[in-house]
Amino acid sequence: MMMKFKFPKKLFCFELKIGAIITGWFHLLLSLLGGILVLIILFNHELYMHAMDYFITVVDNGTELVVFQDLSQRNILELEMKIVFGIYLFICIVNFVAAAFLIYGAMKDNHLLLVPWLSSEVLGMFIMLCAIFVRCPILIIVIFVRVYIWYCIWTFYRDMRRGKQMTGFPIEPPIAFATGEAPAGKPPSYGDVVTFK
Secondary structure, three states, rough: OOOOOOOOOOOOOOEHHHHHHHHHHHHHHHHHHHHHHHHHHOOOOHHHHHOEEEEEEOOOOEEEEEEEHHHHHHHHHHHHHHHHHHHHHHHHHOOOOHHHHHHHHHOOOHHHHHHHHHHHHHHHHHHHHHHHHHHHHHHHHHHHHHHHHHHHHHHHHHHHHHHHHHOOOOOOOOOOOOOOOOOOOOOOOOOOOOOOO
16 A cells, blocks of 8 residues: 655745745845855955964874965965955855745745745755865765755645645536526536526
8 A cells, every 4th residue: 555645734834835935035135244254255255264364174194284385375475365255245145145035935825936945945945065075074964954844845845836726726516406596607508497588
């Protein structure tokens, strides 16, 4: 006997709609703070580069302190920093817009407005998965939480889409007429008894 798969009815302790709105606000604020932080670093990159003059790199024999005395190495690092933070700023903007659509779509019961967040979250989880394999295995816990939240909001999207499809084709109950007359404004059909006055 095949077990019937059950879709989640709640996101943690919240209803799916409330959970979607809370998730949207959380991502909205997180993207806003991340974008502000990146802008501060980019517009004050000289201060950041002073702090980057001394940093720790991990090697096979332990840790060693690396000092940038060569100007070319410093310029290369600064360029890499700008590229990385520029990409991160773009991701913050995309997540901000997607989170705004998620909030508005959940409040207005518009399932199409949830698609940008669902798509951007898949991209975000993919980037985080790559970071896990590179250096941060502890992010696997965050991945599981994000997958659960994404699945709950996808279920909310699915329910709204099905609701729109079902309400688009209302079914009228049959009406019995004792007098044998068709209702006003409705053309007679085969089997109706038509009386002429």
